Amino acid sequence: MDQSSLEDIIKKVMGQMDGAKTEEAPSCDDSIPVELSGRHAHLCEADIEALFGGPLTHVKELSQPGQYLCKERVRLIGPSGVIDNVAVLGPARAKSQIELSLTDARILGMKAPIRQSGDVAGSPGIVLTSGTGLVGLEEGVIVAARHIHMSPADAAAFGVSDKQKVPVYMDGERPAVFKDVLVRVHEDFSLAMHIDFDEANSCGLGRKARGKIMSASQEA
Numbered sequence: 726m727d728q729s730s731l732e733d734i735i736k737k738v739m740g741q742m743d744g745a746k747t748e749e750a751p752s753c754d755d756s757i758p759v760e761l762s763g764r765h766a767h768l769c770e771a772d773i774e775a776l777f778g779g780p781l782t783h784v785k786e787l788s789q790p791g792q793y794l795c796k797e798r799v800r801l802i803g804p805s806g807v808i809d810n811v812a813v814l815g816p817a818r819a820k821s822q823i824e825l826s827l828t829d830a831r832i833l834g835m836k837a838p839i840r841q842s843g844d845v846a847g848s849p850g851i852v853l854t855s856g857t858g859l860v861g862l863e864e865g866v867i868v869a870a871r872h873i874h875m876s877p878a879d880a881a882a883f884g885v886s887d888k889q890k891v892p893v894y895m896d897g898e899r900p901a902v903f904k905d906v907l908v909r910v911h912e913d914f915s916l917a918m919h920i921d922f923d924e925a926n927s928c929g930l931g932r933k934a935r936g937k938i939m940s941a942s943q944e945a
């Protein structure tokens with residue numbers, strides 16, 4: 726078979742595959758949208774009350790279902806620095822947690838561990854203020870480990886499982902491979918990789934970046 730016939734066949738087959746895509750198969754494209762997470766606070770009910778004297782005000786839905794940006798903002802006061810105007814995300818959580826970049830932690834004068842969201846045991850505390858309230862957290866300041874949210878259907882399509890760590894290739898002007906990207910699988914998750922601004926800036930990524938999970942053979 727000559728080259729052009731082969732290409733015709735490939736095009737035809739690919740076209741049929743495109744046509745066969747259905748809504749139930751969300752991950753036909755093998756790239757993953759990358760979202761940049763700025764510094765933010767998740768707060769428990771008691772801390773919301775102490776800081777704002779009432780419930781959070783919903784402003785905008787975020788990509789993960791049920792998560793939203795709030796109108797309220799907090800000031801972070803660390804041992805040797807302050808960061809103002811930090812976003813608060815709803816809904817309320819069982820325990821307050823502040824997610825920073827390593828650069829933010831340096832500005833505040835603290836060493837924040839790189840952790841999965843929710844794993845705050847033994848992390849440093851911090852002081853939060855609003856216009857009217859003040860809260861001192863005993864612990865809860867972390868740098869979120871880079872991760873990918875996906876549904877069970879996505880996980881099956883990518884051949885990965887919950888808590889697996891995968892390498893992800895980032896294309897662009899300064900291409901890079903992020904290793905140890907934590908896969909998080911849940912029925913409520915929509916497909917998105919989350920990294921912070923330090924990580925994004927290190928390889929010049931913009932708002933429309935996409936990443937690709939690498940196979941073991943590609944990584945070697």
Ligand SMILES: [Zn+2]
Nearest residue numbers: 872874918919
């Ligand atoms: Zn996330």
